[in-house]
Amino acid sequence: MNIIKTVCTAAAFSLVGMLASCSDYLDVSKELARNLDKEEVFSKAKYIKQWYAEIYQTCPNYSETGYDVQNSNGTVNAQAIYSGELVCAHPNVLKFGQNTYTPNSTTHNRWWNCYKQIRQAMIFLEMAPESIGDPIDVEGYISAEEMRRYKADVTYLLAYNYFLLFELYGPTPIITEVADPSNENVDYERASVDEMVGHIDQLLASVIDGEYRDDLPETLKTGTAEDFTHDNSAYNLQEILRPTKAAALALRARLWVYAASPLFNGGYKEALSLTNKDGKRLFPDKDDEKWKTAKRHLEALLSFADAHGMHLYYSEDKDPNTSIYELFQYYNDEILWANGNNDYNNALGGYKMEDRTTPGDIPGGMGNVGFYQNIIDLFFTDKGLDISEDPDYNENGFKDWVNVCNEKGHKDKHIFNMYVNREPRFYADVTYEGKSWHIQRSGYPDWGAYFSKGGAGYKDQTMHARAGYLLYKFNNRTLMKEGSKPTTWGRPWIYFRLADFYLYYAEVCNEINENDPNIIKYLDLVRERAGIPGYRTLAAEGKKNIIGNQDLQREAIYRERIIEMLGEGNYYFDMHRWMRAGWSQDETTGEWIKDCEDKLLIRYGMDISKPAVKKFNSAKNTASEFSDAIGTGSYYNRIVVDRYPWSKAMLLYPIPYNEMQKSELTVQNPLWN
Numbered sequence: 193m194n195i196i197k198t199v200c201t202a203a204a205f206s207l208v209g210m211l212a213s214c215s216d217y218l219d220v221s222k223e224l225a226r227n228l229d230k231e232e233v234f235s236k237a238k239y240i241k242q243w244y245a246e247i248y249q250t251c252p253n254y255s256e257t258g259y260d261v262q263n264s265n266g267t268v269n270a271q272a273i274y275s276g277e278l279v280c281a282h283p284n285v286l287k288f289g290q291n292t293y294t295p296n297s298t299t300h301n302r303w304w305n306c307y308k309q310i311r312q313a314m315i316f317l318e319m320a321p322e323s324i325g326d327p328i329d330v331e332g333y334i335s336a337e338e339m340r341r342y343k344a345d346v347t348y349l350l351a352y353n354y355f356l357l358f359e360l361y362g363p364t365p366i367i368t369e370v371a372d373p374s375n376e377n378v379d380y381e382r383a384s385v386d387e388m389v390g391h392i393d394q395l396l397a398s399v400i401d402g403e404y405r406d407d408l409p410e411t412l413k414t415g416t417a418e419d420f421t422h423d424n425s426a427y428n429l430q431e432i433l434r435p436t437k438a439a440a441l442a443l444r445a446r447l448w449v450y451a452a453s454p455l456f457n458g459g460y461k462e463a464l465s466l467t468n469k470d471g472k473r474l475f476p477d478k479d480d481e482k483w484k485t486a487k488r489h490l491e492a493l494l495s496f497a498d499a500h501g502m503h504l505y506y507s508e509d510k511d512p513n514t515s516i517y518e519l520f521q522y523y524n525d526e527i528l529w530a531n532g533n534n535d536y537n538n539a540l541g542g543y544k545m546e547d548r549t550t551p552g553d554i555p556g557g558m559g560n561v562g563f564y565q566n567i568i569d570l571f572f573t574d575k576g577l578d579i580s581e582d583p584d585y586n587e588n589g590f591k592d593w594v595n596v597c598n599e600k601g602h603k604d605k606h607i608f609n610m611y612v613n614r615e616p617r618f619y620a621d622v623t624y625e626g627k628s629w630h631i632q633r634s635g636y637p638d639w640g641a642y643f644s645k646g647g648a649g650y651k652d653q654t655m656h657a658r659a660g661y662l663l664y665k666f667n668n669r670t671l672m673k674e675g676s677k678p679t680t681w682g683r684p685w686i687y688f689r690l691a692d693f694y695l696y697y698a699e700v701c702n703e704i705n706e707n708d709p710n711i712i713k714y715l716d717l718v719r720e721r722a723g724i725p726g727y728r729t730l731a732a733e734g735k736k737n738i739i740g741n742q743d744l745q746r747e748a749i750y751r752e753r754i755i756e757m758l759g760e761g762n763y764y765f766d767m768h769r770w771m772r773a774g775w776s777q778d779e780t781t782g783e784w785i786k787d788c789e790d791k792l793l794i795r796y797g798m799d800i801s802k803p804a805v806k807k808f809n810s811a812k813n814t815a816s817e818f819s820d821a822i823g824t825g826s827y828y829n830r831i832v833v834d835r836y837p838w839s840k841a842m843l844l845y846p847i848p849y850n851e852m853q854k855s856e857l858t859v860q861n862p863l864w865n
Contacts (some may be wrong), residue, residue, distance in 0.1 A: 234319040237332045243316055244342050247349045248433060250302070250309050250356060254761030255535040255666065255685045258548035258561045261285045266302035271764030275773065276795055276836070277567065278759060280548075281560040281658040290836050291793075295846040295864055302360055303851050306353045307367070313350040314370050317343060344404035348435040348443075351395035354388065355447060359765050360845045362456065362463070362861060363388040363474050381468045381857040385475055389451045396444040400437065410437045411500055412523070419524035420508040427523050432532045432684060438500070439529035441493040442688040448486035449696050452703070453769035457482055460771065460843060462862035469857060483703045490697045493528075497690060501525060504690055504721045512616040512723025513596045520666050521683050528688035538680040539671040546671065549663045551641045552651035553813055554629060556673035560655045562662040563622065565796035565830055568610075570754055571618040576724035577736060584613065587822065595619070595628045597669060602628040604640055606818040608828050616723040617755055623662040625804050625827065626815075630669035631677065636813045644827050646803040648813055659797025659833050665759050691718050691756055699749045706742035715749060718756055774838045788840050797833040802826050839863070 233239040249267075256268040257278050262285065272278040273288045280286055293299065320343060325333035334342070357364045365380035366388060372378070383391065399408055415426030450456055458464065458478025466474045497503075505526040507514035519526065535545040541556030550557035573582040586609050593607040596619050604626050611624050626640040633639050643649045643657040650656040668681040694714040701708040716726025727748065731737040738744035753766055767773040774788030785791060804827035807817035822828045841863035852858060 230315060230319055234321065235324075237325050237334050240316075240320060240324065240334060240342075243312065244346065247309050247312050247316070247346055250305050250353055251433060251531055251533070252356070252687075252761065253531075253533050253535065253685070254687075255533075255545055257663070257759070258282070258535075258545055259285060259543055260535070261288060262299075266300050266305055268300070269761055270300040271761070272759065275764040275767055276564055276793065277763040278561055278663060279564055279658050279795070279834075281562075281656050282654045286658070289795075289834065291838060291842060293846070295849040295852065295860065298846055298848045301845070301848045301851075302356055303364075303848055306357050310350060310353050310367055311370065313346045313353070314367065316346045317350075318370060340404065340407045344399050344407035345435050347395055347399050347404060348408070348440055351392045352443060354392045354395070355443060358388055358392065358447075359450060359769075361847060362844045364847075365858065366391050379855050379857045381470070381472075382474055382859060384473065385451065385456050389447060389456075392447055393444060396440050396447070399435070399440050400444065408435060408437050408440065410496075411502070412436060413500070413525070418508075419505060419522070419526075420518070422518075422522045424523065429523060429532075432523070432530055435529070438493075438496065438502070439688060441489070441496055442528040442693060445486065445489040445493045445693060445696065446688070448482065448489050449700060450765075450769055452480075452482035452486045452700070454771045455769045455843060460862070462840070463844070466859065466862050468859055474859075480703070483700055487697070487700045487704060490693060490700060493693055494697065497528075502528070502690060504694075504717060506721065512721065513620065515721060516616055516620045516723075517597070517669065519689075520686070521668060521681070523684050526690045527684065527686050528690065528693070530684035530686045530688075532682070532684060534683055534685040536666045536668070536685075537682055539668075539673050540679050541673055546667060549623075549667055551623065551629070551643075551649040551657075551662065552655050553648035554633070554672070556679075558651070558655045559623075559649065559657060559662045562657045562659060564659045564661075564833065565798065567754075567758070568618075568622065568624075568661060570751060571622075572615040572724055572755070574613045574615055574724065575735070576615070576719060576726075576730060581736065585609075587828070589822070590818070590820065597630050597664070598628050599631055599669065602632060602638075604628050605638065605815070608822075610828070617758075621663070621665040621758055623657075623664045625660060625798065629672075630667070631672045633672070633674060633813070638814045640815060642805055642808075642815065643798075644800050644802060644804050646808075647805060648808070650800065657800065659795070660800050660827070661797070663759060686760065691721070692753075692760075692762070694718055695749060695753045695756065699746075699753075702742060702745045702749060706745060707740050711745055711749075712739055715745075715752060718752060722756065768843055771843070773843060774840060776838070779832060779835075788838075788843060790837075790839050792835045793838045794832055795834040795836065796830045799827055799829045799831045802829070804828070 233243060252267045254269040257272045258280055259282055261268050261270045261273055270288055273280060273285060274291060276289060279289060320339060323334055323336040323339050327333050363383045363385045366383045367380065398404055412427045414428050417423035417426040458476060463475040502525045505515060505519045505524045507518050538544065539546045539556050541547055547556050547558045548561045549559055551559045569579060573579060573585050575582050579585045589609050590606045591612055592603050592605050593612050595602050595604050607626050623641050625643055628640055641649050643660050670678050671681055673679050694717055698711045698714040701711045712727050716728055719726045727738055731739050738748050750770065754763060771788055775784060775786050776791060776793045777784055779794050804819055805815040806819050809816050844861040846864045847858065847860055852860060
């Protein structure tokens with residue numbers, strides 16, 4: 193069943209009747225423009241609903257990593273570009289990967305927007321009545337039960353806005369009262385890490401087991417159908433973005449994982465000396481007890497998920513290639529919280545993400561969002577091993593190779609051995625040189641993606657695969673702008689899912705006790721769904737044994753998170769909280785420089801200036817003669833594509849200069865002065 197028919201067209205994946213139009217949102221400026229005071233606003237159901245809907249504006253659109261990253265409201269996934277997780281060839285987006293931002297040029301800052309919605313939320317909680325209107329007047333009525341649900345939702349969103357600030361800036365001011373914005377004497381100093389984590393935790397506690405414990409639904413599930421049947425009626429998708437108890441438990445668990453991580457827990461030396469102007473320290477010394485708190489909240493979430501039938505998604509046939517694909521195409525029982533605002537929704541050539549990840553010679557394709565080689569080399573082989581550990585892996589030649597993503601299992605010609613016998617997530621996530629599309633174009637039975645400058649996949653300087661790869665993970669495999677083929681497909685954008693929290697749990701258990709069997713258990717659950725052997729199997733077969741070694745387990749967990757959660761909005765924040773965002777390879781020796789001191793970050797890729805195909809047919813969509821060249825002077829050669837400056841200050845995003853100018857009490861993040 194096409195999810196777009198039951199969700200997108202019916203509800204635009206939003207709150208029906210509440211998030212109808214951004215132009216209808218009621219913010220502070222519109223209060224004044226309409227000559228309405230707060231008492232008038234909260235005396236009518238219509239205005240109350242609009243006020244409530246406004247608070248969702250800061251929910252991120254992490255699906256957007258292409259042209260619209262230029263958006264400056266802080267909600268798009270610019271962090272994927274900053275961190276090198278993804279690269280977009282369009283110059284207007286590529287520049288953000290150059291890490292040249294300063295407090296004066298924080299294009300993607302969240303500060304003003306999050307604090308705007310924090311104020312909206314606080315006013316709502318202060319002013320909203322117990323109920324309003326007459327039940328006979330449907331439009332003008334909000335029942336006491338629904339009003340309490342609104343207040344629970346708003347409390348969650350208040351916590352979420354503070355978390356969005358915390359993960360990017362570290363601790364920020366906690367607003368304790370609704371102040372008059374015209375009062376020039378209003379000023380707040382930054383909270384400490386412990387104060388901010390405590391404040392967010394308290395807000396979440398109120399919806400989990402406090403004042404609003406009975407007011408959020410447990411999950412969105414309303415039916416009993418198995419998720420692999422794709423029965424949308426089994427979920428209340430008209431309220432997809434509204435918080436549930438599952439979402440609150442997940443956010444609380446993530447909060448404490450962050451609080452225990454090195455960046456916020458004694459690992460950032462320069463942050464330990466950061467103080468407010470009254471001398472109060474903002475960052476704490478290391479406290480390993482925080483890992484235990486994180487573990488407790490993760491166990492609460494996992495117990496809840498198990499009790500509610502939530503699990504890793506598997507397709508009906510349990511095939512890993514199908515399971516990994518369908519996970520992102522339908523709402524399912526792995527999802528803890530999702531947004532219907534997803535820029536992967538059509539293949540109409542309208543500059544959205546489906547088009548930005550489709551090769552340029554596919555109708556509507558404008559492909560320019562992809563990966564550097566640094567990410568490609570992290571994917572495991574089909575044996576679950578690193579490419580350096582698998583004796584069968586080689587980069588010495590070519591072979592014809594079946595594309596498991598193609599509807600007919602097309603055998604692609606002359607595929608570089610680097611791309612052969614890799615794990616299922618590699619094929620689900622990456623379009624590489626010579627890979628066929630999920631649907632072969634009419635008249636081009638042997639079409640392949642060719643990204644070198646002589647290939648049809650290279651359109652121009654704004655539309656090409658900068659390092660020789662395009663992102664493929666979220667594309668729908670039924671869409672193509674050709675003939676009568678479907679061109680639209682609505683799907684959720686997942687904020688929280690169980691695999692994410694299984695890996696958090698493995699990480700936390702490892703930091704507490706490296707011999708905890710749950711480390712390998714939960715790590716292997718993710719690997720096995722991905723179609724590769726777990727570490728217990730690898731150890732039993734004598735291929736690789738990390739069990740009980742804290743350092744090796746930590747590396748395995750970190751790597752699994754990078755691969756499993758790739759492109760979903762986690763990478764930047766994980767690399768920063770782990771204090772690894774500044775790690776890079778030495779350009780001369782290839783050795784890793786494992787620190788966050790100032791340096792150049794080296795991004796590698798294939799050499800797209802060299803041809804991989806000697807001759808195309810007249811339409812240039814099908815190769816007729818290939819180049820066998822490998823190494824220096826060829827396409828199949830790891831070269832430095834980009835060198836970007838890194839500064840240790842970038843571990844925390846700078847507070848915008850204009851916000852600093854408004855406050856005498858707020859201090860800037862370390863090293864930005």
